[in-house]
Amino acid sequence: MRVLLMSFGSRGDVEPMAALAASLRTRGAEVRVCVPPDEEFARLLEAVGAEVVPFGMSVRALVSGPKPVDPFQTAKALVAEHFETVGAAAEGCDVVLASGLLPAGIRSVAELRGIPYVFALFQPTSIPSPDYPPLPRPGKPFPPDEKDNMVLWGLDGEKVNALYGEALNTHRAARGLPPVDSVRDHVFTDRPWLAADTTLAPTDRQVVHTGAWILPDTRPLAADLEAFLAAGEPPVYVGFGSMALRGASAEVAQAAVAAVRAQGRRVLLARGWAELMPVDDLADCHTVGEVNHQALFRRVAAVVHHGGAGTTTTAALAGAPQVVVPQIVDQPYWASRVADLGIGAAHDGPVPTFESLTAALETALAPETAVRAKAVAAQVRADGADVAAKLLIEQAG
Numbered sequence: 001m002r003v004l005l006m007s008f009g010s011r012g013d014v015e016p017m018a019a020l021a022a023s024l025r026t027r028g029a030e031v032r033v034c035v036p037p038d039e040e041f042a043r044l045l046e047a048v049g050a051e052v053v054p055f056g057m058s059v060r061a062l063v064s065g066p067k068p069v070d071p072f073q074t075a076k077a078l079v080a081e082h083f084e085t086v087g088a089a090a091e092g093c094d095v096v097l098a099s100g101l102l103p104a105g106i107r108s109v110a111e112l113r114g115i116p117y118v119f120a121l122f123q124p125t126s127i128p129s130p131d132y133p134p135l136p137r138p139g140k141p142f143p144p145d146e147k148d149n150m151v152l153w154g155l156d157g158e159k160v161n162a163l164y165g166e167a168l169n170t171h172r173a174a175r176g177l178p179p180v181d182s183v184r185d186h187v188f189t190d191r192p193w194l195a196a197d198t199t200l201a202p203t204d205r206q207v208v209h210t211g212a213w214i215l216p217d218t219r220p221l222a223a224d225l226e227a228f229l230a231a232g233e234p235p236v237y238v239g240f241g242s243m244a245l246r247g248a249s250a251e252v253a254q255a256a257v258a259a260v261r262a263q264g265r266r267v268l269l270a271r272g273w274a275e276l277m278p279v280d281d282l283a284d285c286h287t288v289g290e291v292n293h294q295a296l297f298r299r300v301a302a303v304v305h306h307g308g309a310g311t312t313t314t315a316a317l318a319g320a321p322q323v324v325v326p327q328i329v330d331q332p333y334w335a336s337r338v339a340d341l342g343i344g345a346a347h348d349g350p351v352p353t354f355e356s357l358t359a360a361l362e363t364a365l366a367p368e369t370a371v372r373a374k375a376v377a378a379q380v381r382a383d384g385a386d387v388a389a390k391l392l393i394e395q396a397g
Helices: 011-026 039-046 059-064 071-089 106-113 149-174 183-188 223-230 249-262 293-299 309-318 331-341 354-364 367-377 384-396
Strands: 002-008 030-035 051-054 095-100 117-121 236-238 267-270 285-288 302-305 322-324 344-346
Touching (some): 011 039, 011 095, 011 309, 011 384, 030 039, 030 071, 051 071, 071 149, 095 106, 095 384, 106 117, 106 183, 117 384, 149 183, 223 285, 236 249, 249 354, 293 309, 309 367, 322 331, 322 354, 331 344
Parallel strands (some): 002 030, 030 051, 236 267, 236 302, 267 285, 302 322, 322 344
């Protein structure tokens, strides 16, 4: 049994694939994973015994570059990679599961290979619903006075077709496949998988709700970090993961350090792709790079972060109060879920100030928030990758 996994995106899109790959490996499956050519992704996947096939451009270079890329040219290039690089990687595989930035060509690859195809999401708000509007997407702006969500979802489908339709159907025609009318519906299938926790991300949409795919992390914390943690009360963690914060890193670090200190707390800055750096050399601030969040978040007073699905879930599972400062795509959804569940605060806007972060920290550090965070932690499950692995092997027959 050989399984092909594919995702184009940041660490939050790749690490769940590593979790699923690890669970598949324990069930005896060989796993091949197509991801962007960033070295940290290869290390993550090779550590769980997966074969890595790089495709497309470096995501870190993409989000950290001096100027934004053309989304239409990027979409066209990725569809070509789907058919060529990922298509070649599908040889000898029994099933393919795709996620990340819309994998427009992967269902066609499965069709050509005659193998089952599964599409997975890490949050529910990309699925059309009358209850919420579509997430932002490149293309023609929506009419400002249109309030009917299903009308907006129809327009979103047109945006997807404008981004991917011509390239997808050109490649399909070259291989003797009929054209696709709705790229989004074609990719999503009638019942996509939702790899998110049922408490954190409930939905009434037609999905296979597996639970979040969490990769167990047994790495010890570094000696200098252990020493910092032992030297005082639990600090507040501040990190933005794969978000580059384009030009705002120094401003965000300054505001965060000042706001945390104003609460009488020590600061733990995570460099991340934003390259956050200390604002001075005082002993109450410590900086970390790559770190075991599962171990660390159980030992902090609160977690200030960007609202990625993985970070939100890890903090929730650890019982750590959160301040979510959403940057893009689904992150405002996770911010709203944290606030709705009473396990932290949703920051309004992507660049915090001293005043705005102070207000959010007052909520997150309140005793009742800590109590609620511990209660919710008991409801969050960590077996989603095992559930998905079993289902995927069954799907392959």
